[in-house]
Amino acid sequence: MTRTHRCGELTRAHVGQTVTLAGWVHGRRDHGGVIFIDLRDREGITQLVFDSDANLSAHQQAEHLRDEYVIEVTGVVALRPPGSENPHLSTGEIEVRATALRIWNAAKTPPFSVDDTIHATEALRLKYRYLDLRRPTMQRLLALRHHVSFAVRSFLHERGFLEIETPILTKSTPEGARDYLVPSRVNPGTFYALPQSPQLFKQILMIGGADRYFQLARCFRDEDLRLDRQPEFTQIDLEMSFVEREDILTLIEALLAEVCQRTAGLHLSPPFPRLTYDEVMNRYGTDKPDLRFDLPLEDLSDFAKTSSFNVFRHAVETGGSVKALVIPQGAGFSRSRIDQLVDRAKEFGAKGLAWIKIGEGWKLESAIAKFFDATALQKALPRAHVGDLVICVADSTSVAQQTLGRLRSRLGTELQLIETSQWKPLWVIDFPMFEYDEEAKRYVALHHPFTSPMPEDLPHLETDPLRVRAQAYDLVLNGFELGGGSIRIHSPALQRRIFSLLGIAQSEAAEKFGFLIEALELGAPPHGGIALGLDRLVMLLGGTESIRDVIAFPKTQKAQCLLTGAPSPVDPEQLQELHIALTREAEDGQEGH
RNA sequence: GGGGCCGUCGUUCAGCCUGGUUUAGGACGCCAGAUUGUCAAUCUGGAGGUCGCGGGUUCAAAUCCCGUCGGCCCCGCCA
Numbered sequence: 024m025t026r027t028h029r030c031g032e033l034t035r036a037h038v039g040q041t042v043t044l045a046g047w048v049h050g051r052r053d054h055g056g057v058i059f060i061d062l063r064d065r066e067g068i069t070q071l072v073f074d075s076d077a078n079l080s081a082h083q084q085a086e087h088l089r090d091e092y093v094i095e096v097t098g099v100v101a102l103r104p105p106g107s108e109n110p111h112l113s114t115g116e117i118e119v120r121a122t123a124l125r126i127w128n129a130a131k132t133p134p135f136s137v138d139d140t141i142h143a144t145e146a147l148r149l150k151y152r153y154l155d156l157r158r159p160t161m162q163r164l165l166a167l168r169h170h171v172s173f174a175v176r177s178f179l180h181e182r183g184f185l186e187i188e189t190p191i192l193t194k195s196t197p198e199g200a201r202d203y204l205v206p207s208r209v210n211p212g213t214f215y216a217l218p219q220s221p222q223l224f225k226q227i228l229m230i231g232g233a234d235r236y237f238q239l240a241r242c243f244r245d246e247d248l249r250l251d252r253q254p255e256f257t258q259i260d261l262e263m264s265f266v267e268r269e270d271i272l273t274l275i276e277a278l279l280a281e282v283c284q285r286t287a288g289l290h291l292s293p294p295f296p297r298l299t300y301d302e303v304m305n306r307y308g309t310d311k312p313d314l315r316f317d318l319p320l321e322d323l324s325d326f327a328k329t330s331s332f333n334v335f336r337h338a339v340e341t342g343g344s345v346k347a348l349v350i351p352q353g354a355g356f357s358r359s360r361i362d363q364l365v366d367r368a369k370e371f372g373a374k375g376l377a378w379i380k381i382g383e384g385w386k387l388e389s390a391i392a393k394f395f396d397a398t399a400l401q402k403a404l405p406r407a408h409v410g411d412l413v414i415c416v417a418d419s420t421s422v423a424q425q426t427l428g429r430l431r432s433r434l435g436t437e438l439q440l441i442e443t444s445q446w447k448p449l450w451v452i453d454f455p456m457f458e459y460d461e462e463a464k465r466y467v468a469l470h471h472p473f474t475s476p477m478p479e480d481l482p483h484l485e486t487d488p489l490r491v492r493a494q495a496y497d498l499v500l501n502g503f504e505l506g507g508g509s510i511r512i513h514s515p516a517l518q519r520r521i522f523s524l525l526g527i528a529q530s531e532a533a534e535k536f537g538f539l540i541e542a543l544e545l546g547a548p549p550h551g552g553i554a555l556g557l558d559r560l561v562m563l564l565g566g567t568e569s570i571r572d573v574i575a576f577p578k579t580q581k582a583q584c585l586l587t588g589a590p591s592p593v594d595p596e597q598l599q600e601l602h603i604a605l606t607r608e609a610e611d612g613q614e615g616h
Numbered sequence: 617g618g619g620g621c622c623g624u625c626g627u628u629c630a631g632c633c634u635g636g637u638u639u640a641g642g643a644c645g646c647c648a649g650a651u652u653g654u655c656a657a658u659c660u661g662g663a664g665g666u667c668g669c670g671g672g673u674u675c676a677a678a679u680c681c682c683g684u685c686g687g688c689c690c691c692g693c694c695a
Contacts, residue, residue, distance in 0.1 A: 052655060052658090053654095058654095106653090144687070146686070147687095468695055
């Protein structure tokens with residue numbers, strides 16, 4: 024290696040030194056007798072000067088340089104002539120007067136400019152990901168991700184955690200997301216699954232005496248993608264023995280505060296607010312509220328009972344709710360703007376959306392104003408003022424909450440209520456243990472089947488499962504679910520009760536989870552843990568709007584890699600070895616490849 | 617599985633609603649020449665597109681219709 028410095032580090036302190044730099048041609052400005060080249064590497068940009076008077080042969084070579092050529096240059100660091108400094112560059116005070124040039128590799132004209140100002144479509148960026156990654160922004164995000172990982176490892180190492188790897192080829196289990204399957208060649212007709220998370224292994228590690236485990240664990244879920252969801256992603260996964268919920272929450276608060284401080288200079292101050300599931304659903308209509316703006320859901324159920332509006336009264340009388348949002352200054356909304364809100368509410372599952380403008384002197388403007396008493400409404404909505412718009416959903420409580428929760432989130436963005444400089448972490452605790460799945464006609468675990476119920480709710484387990492709360496907790500940051508965890512079940516008897524409640528037959532439980540039950544019977548410590556989404560954390564810290572920006576080689580919404588073309592058909596011989604036959608439909612599907 | 621937005625020289629965008637003077641245009645990039653202090657260099661000249669693909673309507677389709685492929689956002693899904 025012959026380079027002596029990086030392109031971001033030369034300053035006036037180096038003036039007079041002979042240096043060698045290497046990198047990519049970021050731009051060229053040819054003035055005839057003198058050619059300026061911006062040389063770029065991971066660390067920055069340095070201006071090179073090829074002067075025909077000073078060094079004719081180097082100048083002649085430099086005439087051939089084009090964008091993205093890979094070169095190595097030797098020259099002398101010099102102060103730029105007064106007035107020609109570039110304040111936008113860290114190296115803007117100096118330049119390197121080239122005496123020798125080596126062209127390591129020419130480059131064809133790139134399909135898009137390696138530059139942060141002009142951006143190509145994402146499809147093109149992904150196809151030529153190596154060009155995209157050369158952009159300073161992407162370099163910054165890759166480095167940030169490394170720094171976050173490093174800070175996490177260092178923090179947990181200092182607290183006695185062991186980083187332990189768990190299998191990627193593992194066992195498919197019921198419940199949860201769709202598995203990615205891998206056929207076994209030596210065991211015809213059987214399959215491994217890629218882990219959705221190392222959940223069972225980390226519990227087994229506790230039973231194995233590991234005490235404190237962590238892993239930056241790659242996880243795989245074959246579900247549809249979102250801007251914050253990729254089919255393979257990385258979790259900061261950890262588990263501890265002999266702990267209670269509070270131990271985990273405190274540890275993670277310290278972890279997050281330190282990581283944010285060290286990697287982004289961000290100051291978070293623990294303890295984070297702890298809101299129960301019921302509280303956040305009531306107040307924000309979602310289990311991952313963005314607390315950077317207020318706009319809480321209001322409850323008009325009591326008011327509705329007294330009104331003469333049948334839709335409202337009916338909703339409450341049949342066990343539902345009337346929920347509302349008070350939109351500040353919303354009375355100025357145009358009719359089409361309001362219609363848009365109504366349409367969205369319907370999209371989100373509500374039967375309709377009632378709206379009331381509050382005019383001067385609390386005169387109500389609305390198609391349904393005649394049903395309401397302004398004074399009573401004013402009393403029910405202490406936050407409402409003249410000039411506001413009230414929107415209401417009367418439905419089952421969950422539909423009313425969800426609909427307005429989603430509208431709240433959209434309005435937060437559209438009305439620019441979000442204080443973007445704020446960082447608002449919170450814990451959501453006291454989740455219900457189960458919810459009823461109407462399709463499957465059975466109870467399913469809200470978190471997962473290994474989550475311990477609250478001890479005081481155990482008496483209701485069989486009689487009123489929906490009333491049972493779990494020792495589960497989610498960490499939410501700025502409206503994103505950053506992670507979740509729980510205190511686990513360490514009693515084999517309780518674990519059997521839960522399986523049975525979930526309708527997992529004993530024979531199935533034995534086949535799928537027999538190893539866990541058996542392990543619990545052989546001396547399992549109380550334990551609990553959590554997993555945080557590393558990609559989402561880096562995305563938030565990096566201030567970028569897509570998880571794809573913090574993954575070096577992400578997949579598209581159809582779960583394809585545009586760089587390599589994965590997934591792709593394989594040779595029939597490979598399939599034969601694996602004892603796999605394709606259906607007619609699958610063969611048709613391959614023709615696109 | 618469903619809803620929405622998008623696809624036009626290498627790139628990015630206009631044109632599409634209201635089909636025909638558009639030989640499909642601008643900017644960036646590219647090529648050639650000029651140019652000794654630029655950093656969005658500049659000046660002169662030039663090349664480059666069967667408008668994602670297939671079908672239909674029409675005298676005539678980038679433009680209207682249907683289908684399809686691809687990208688993005690959302691619902692469902694994500695213990």
